[in-house]
Amino acid sequence: MKRHQIILDILNKEKYLEVLDLCKLLDVSAVTIRKDLKLLEEKGLLYRTHGGASLENPYINEKAVNEKEKISVEEKNGIAQAAANLIDENDSILIASGTTVQALAKYIIPKNKLTVITSSLHVVLHLINHKNIEVLQLGGYIRHSSASVVGNYASQILDNVSCSKLFLGVDGIDLEYGLSTTSLEEAQLNKKMIASAQKSIVLADSSKFGKKSFAKICGIEKIDQIITDVGISKSIVKRLEENGIVVSIVG
Incomplete structure (x- = not known):
């Protein structure tokens, strides 16, 4: 069917x-589009998501940090450099876990003092030799797959701090799920970080969009800015912009 081919080409x-965008483009009802997507999914040509369709499986399996480091390397470095430019003089920032925020640490050049x-x-290891960067390593159990800490000890420290910015890495961004x-x-720790920061900035390459994973961090309305690459739809x-999020595209 010609309509099916148009959907796949786009x-x-x-x-x-998104279903609504396809309805406008093809001048058919949402019911018709959903039937089309169902048939195309049954043929293994796409994956249906809540309210739309994706070329890649939207459900994410856990990968070790050393595997993730090899994926979208150029895009992650570009995003990391753009994020580093947002750090102000005498700033206090939060950096979460993940390979893109890990890349951020490589590009941080502190203006005077930085906390x-x-x-x-991995972020600590990148920053430890900068004498004018004061590093507070959160404590707790180590997640081997992400080389980061989790748990109540880390959360309790965040109850007593406030930072200008959080740089957050995620596994998936779904417009409905978050x-x-x-x-x-x-x-849970990421939620505490969002609460401790005046501004939350997500660093995510375009492959993260339209995907979801087991543990929800927050809805997209909790985020102020997303830095991504030109591959984003x-x-x-x-x-995202309709939800008041600043989208910065690099590359």
């Missing part, structure tokens, strides 16, 4: 599509 370019609070062991990660404990950018 999806190959956009990576993610960094982080759950990531931000998610593979670990429930890490999701235009329809997703539009939806």
Whole structure:
């Protein structure tokens, strides 16, 4: 069917599509589009998501940090450099776990003094030799897959601090479900980090959009800014901006 081919052609370019956008484009009802997507999914040509369709499986399995480091390396470095430019003189920031925020640590050039609070062991190792960066390593149990701490000890420290910015890495961003990660404990710690920061900035390459994982961190309305790469779908950018989120695209 010609309509099916049009859907697949657009999806190959956009990576993610919403039912409502397809309705307008093809001038058919939502019921018709959902039937089309169901048939295409049964043929193994796409994955249906809540309110749309994705070219990739939207459900994420946990991967070790050394595996993730090899994925979208160029995009992550570009995002990390853009994020580093947002750090102000004498700033106090939070850095969560994940390979993109880990890359951020490589590009931090402190303006005078900088205070960094982080759950990531790799971030600490990158920053430890900067004499004018004061590092507060959160304590707790170590998650081997992410090389980061989780648990009540880390959360209790966050009850007593306030930072200007949080740089947050995630495993998935779904417009309806929100931000998610593979670990429930890490999701809980990320929530505490969001509460401790005046501004929450998500660092996520475009492959993270239209995906979801086991543990929800928060809805997209809790986020102030997302830094990503040129692979992000235009329809997703539009939806994010409609929710008051600043979308910064690098590359």
